[in-house]
Amino acid sequence: MLRFFDLERIDAKKRDVVERTKDFDEIYEVFKPQKAGEQSDRCIQCGDPYCHNGCPLHNFIPQWLKATAHNDLEFAFALSNESSPFPEVMGRICPHDRLCEGSCTLNDGHGAITIGSVETFINEEGFKRGLKPTFSENQIDKKVAIIGAGPAGLSAATFLLREGISVEIFDKQNRAGGLLTYGIPGFKLDKHIVERRVKLLKEAGAIFHQGVEVGSDIAFEELAEKFDALFIGVGATKGRKSGLDGENAPNVYLAMDFLTTIQKKIFDEPRELDIDVRERKVLVIGGGDTAMDCVRTSLREKAKSIKCLYRRDAHNMPGSRKEYINAKEEGVEFEFHSSPKRLILNDDGKVIALEMIKTKLGSPDAGGRQRVEEIAGSEYTIDADIVIFALGFDSVDYPFLASNGIETDKWGGILVDENYETTTAGIYAGGDCHRGADLVVTAVRDGRDAAKAIAKKLIV
Ligand SMILES: Cc1cc2nc3c(=O)[nH]c(=O)nc-3n(C[C@H](O)[C@H](O)[C@H](O)COP(=O)(O)OP(=O)(O)OC[C@H]3O[C@@H](n4cnc5c(N)ncnc54)[C@H](O)[C@@H]3O)c2cc1C
Ligand code: SF4
Numbered sequence: 001m002l003r004f005f006d007l008e009r010i011d012a013k014k015r016d017v018v019e020r021t022k023d024f025d026e027i028y029e030v031f032k033p034q035k036a037g038e039q040s041d042r043c044i045q046c047g048d049p050y051c052h053n054g055c056p057l058h059n060f061i062p063q064w065l066k067a068t069a070h071n072d073l074e075f076a077f078a079l080s081n082e083s084s085p086f087p088e089v090m091g092r093i094c095p096h097d098r099l100c101e102g103s104c105t106l107n108d109g110h111g112a113i114t115i116g117s118v119e120t121f122i123n124e125e126g127f128k129r130g131l132k133p134t135f136s137e138n139q140i141d142k143k144v145a146i147i148g149a150g151p152a153g154l155s156a157a158t159f160l161l162r163e164g165i166s167v168e169i170f171d172k173q174n175r176a177g178g179l180l181t182y183g184i185p186g187f188k189l190d191k192h193i194v195e196r197r198v199k200l201l202k203e204a205g206a207i208f209h210q211g212v213e214v215g216s217d218i219a220f221e222e223l224a225e226k227f228d229a230l231f232i233g234v235g236a237t238k239g240r241k242s243g244l245d246g247e248n249a250p251n252v253y254l255a256m257d258f259l260t261t262i263q264k265k266i267f268d269e270p271r272e273l274d275i276d277v278r279e280r281k282v283l284v285i286g287g288g289d290t291a292m293d294c295v296r297t298s299l300r301e302k303a304k305s306i307k308c309l310y311r312r313d314a315h316n317m318p319g320s321r322k323e324y325i326n327a328k329e330e331g332v333e334f335e336f337h338s339s340p341k342r343l344i345l346n347d348d349g350k351v352i353a354l355e356m357i358k359t360k361l362g363s364p365d366a367g368g369r370q371r372v373e374e375i376a377g378s379e380y381t382i383d384a385d386i387v388i389f390a391l392g393f394d395s396v397d398y399p400f401l402a403s404n405g406i407e408t409d410k411w412g413g414i415l416v417d418e419n420y421e422t423t424t425a426g427i428y429a430g431g432d433c434h435r436g437a438d439l440v441v442t443a444v445r446d447g448r449d450a451a452k453a454i455a456k457k458l459i460v
Pocket of ligand 2: 054055056057058059061084090091094096099100101115116119441
């Protein structure tokens with residue numbers, strides 16, 4: 001260990017920029033064993049590891065780095081699967097720079113350990129060599145219904161199965177995975193990675209009911225009656241509207257509708273919308289990860305030009321720096337300090353341009369973030385064939401919550417106590433429907449910790 005003196009931090013290699021924009025395949029390569037071992041060997045094995053605290057799952061990072069450096073893949077695989085339901089997913093898509101790697105002691109000029117890439121390697125190499133995560137062999141006579149097969153629901157299912165509790169998962173989409181499947185594009189996360197974990201859950205006994213919407217195809221009350229406990233992980237995917245006149249024009253889309261439609265097209269599944277950006281001028285409004293996914297998807301869908309418009313600057317973008325850099329590398333144009341004022345429609349009611357206004361950053365708000373101020377008289381227009389708004393997400397108002405005594409906060413997030421139990425006994429919740437649109441890793445933590453609390457209550 002301690003090789004940070006003579007070995008530099010090396011990130012996973014990216015595919016050639018021209019090649020990678022021709023398809024939806026992942027852009028990062030998985031480390032080869034030698035590289036993973038060397039990069040793990042840089043770790044200084046801190047007594048009080050900050051990376052462990054920076055990771056929302058409190059993964060056993062120094063321990064699996066040491067095992068990787070010592071070529072003990074079996075132990076590294078077992079450890080990394082102990083606290084996480086699908087480490088190879090988080091290794092790919094966590095904003096590491098803000099979490100584990102951001103907290104690494106070496107992130108002070110020496111270069112943080114490439115924790116995410118090693119985590120991906122351990123699991124990809126482990127699967128390649130036939131390793132599998134373990135589940136309980138002793139079944140107990142208890143069953144839990146999980147509503148939503150996104151990261152929160154899949155995580156809850158994993159940790160309940162490990163306790164010997166049966167699970168049935170109900171999801172309105174055709175495929176499991178939630179936003180891992182229908183939101184996050186394949187160039188960040190290949191869909192086979194998600195399918196492999198779903199298959200393992202099925203082998204461990206999980207029953208999936210896909211294409212079943214709770215509240216319309218099956219009553220919530222029926223599940224509450226039939227199961228010993230319920231976990232709600234329905235996400236928060238209602239796109240925030242801009243509030244501008246004309247936003248309902250047929251060539252104006254919300255980011256989630258756009259990304260889901262393209263993914264369904266790739267899956268060759270029926271879709272509610274028909275969106276074609278080929279040879280069109282696409283404007284994406286927003287500066288977060290979802291906006292980056294929209295611009296990079298438009299590029300792969302062969303749009304004529306793609307511009308991302310954001311009202312703050314690059315430094316103040318809310319998403320991951322890595323994704324902004326990837327988008328820039330791929331040729332996306334950015335226009336900062338620019339905010340939409342008006343959608344300009346033609347006689348057919350289609351948007352043909354956006355009126356924008358220049359902005360500047362003013363005094364900080366209560367949270368310390370600089371406010372955006374419009375610069376009077378700086379309006380200008382940009383032509384557009386397609387406009388995509390990526391302005392964040394609101395909660396979905398499920399009637400079955402209130403009618404079953406499940407209270408929500410002002411935003412609409414499901415209220416839970418320290419055990420993830422809602423205001424109705426025996427009903428638990430976690431992920432974006434509880435905390436608001438956030439991250440895969442936090443949804444996964446909610447699912448894991450809720451499962452542990454459910455097991456504690458059911459196993460007496
Ligand atoms: C475009 C995009 C890119 C993102 N990129 C990243 C990233 O790179 N890294 C990262 O960490 N996070 C990312 N996120 C955020 C992350 O995807 C979410 O925080 C996470 O998926 C939340 O998990 P969840 O299980 O709470 O909800 P979801 O993933 O939304 O899953 C909810 C599930 O519930 C189902 N459902 C909803 N209502 C019902 C019902 N009534 N009956 C049955 N089923 C129902 C849905 O079909 C869905 O499968 C991204 C989000 C988006 C939108
Ligand atoms: S789950 Fe995310 S934060 Fe935790 S070790 Fe893995 S990549 Fe880092």
